[in-house]
């Protein structure tokens with residue numbers, strides 16, 4: 069029923085079934101390695117030390133085991149929780165099997181509780197990771213209440229069909245906003261998720277600022293840093309608004325530039341396989357403070373233009389004085405303040421040159 073799986077130098081026991089689903093006796097998805105890689109990189113990239121970590125929905129415990137193996141003495145204590153008893157038994161086994169590789173100074177607590185109950189009975193944490201099946205909604209309130217000042221909240225949402233516009237009514241019910249179905253659907257979904265989490269936090273006078281966000285495969289992920297105080301919250305809420313017909317959503321930055329830079333440098337150094345290009349693109353787009361991006365394919369289709377080579381288009385945008393980057397949301401995207409009309413002119417002039 070279980071077999072050995074290796075991820076980033078750690079070997080654990082995980083379900084033997086090939087098909088990944090929430091019906092597995094204990095949940096493990098190898099495709100989410102990059103989600104765990106990015107969590108490790110983010111915790112390495114920030115200055116927080118002596119952290120009290122809560123891996124709220126831990127499955128096999130792989131995320132926590134990697135934190136304990138890779139975070140070089142940054143952890144004071146780690147709570148590894150799952151309400152599935154089989155999961156907590158497996159976590160104990162997986163910790164034991166890897167104990168030589170783990171931080172010996174960190175206090176490890178393996179718990180078998182309902183997530184919100186665990187949080188509310190705790191004294192709080194500096195890092196809380198919410199990695200659920202589907203929406204993070206059921207866990208937001210308790211997690212935010214127990215998040216320390218300067219703490220980090222990590223939120224995954226796998227209900228992308230709601231956030232990215234396939235089911236607008238579900239998005240309205242769960243996230244209190246109208247999604248987008250066009251080329252911006254994933255960025256809009258991420259910004260809708262950000263605002264929802266921020267509104268839950270606002271009730272407790274906590275300001276949650278996104279420091280790293282992305283969309284990948286079937287999920288959206290955001291890391292927030294928490295500060296306390298009425299005026300910080302007021303500043304957050306001021307930056308909620310509409311983007312065309314979508315929203316309300318977060319119109320502020322999705323990344324802290326320095327953290328995105330540090331994470332990219334770290335991934336290059338540590339070599340986590342293919343993550344380098346993904347993190348480089350995010351590092352680049354974190355430098356362009358623009359909400360949304362142009363999708364050159366979509367623009368050409370709408371305007372019945374031939375799709376040009378991107379290189380000359382990017383050169384021409386730069387020559388007009390607009391900073392730009394690619395975007396991790398789309399292979400055909402360009403993040404830049406240039407207007408659509410000016411971009412159309414550039415696309416046409418590049419096409420005429422050939």
Ligand SMILES: C[S@@+](CC[C@H](N)C(=O)[O-])C[C@H]1O[C@@H](n2cnc3c(N)ncnc32)[C@H](O)[C@@H]1O
Pocket residue numbers: 094095096097100104124125126127128129130131149150151152155181182183184199200201
């Ligand atoms: C997507 S999996 C977590 C995967 C894991 N974080 C990883 O990186 O491999 C979600 C987990 O949440 C647990 N879970 C779901 N609802 C819960 C709740 N209310 N309280 C505690 N655990 C819960 C499930 O048993 C499952 O193991």
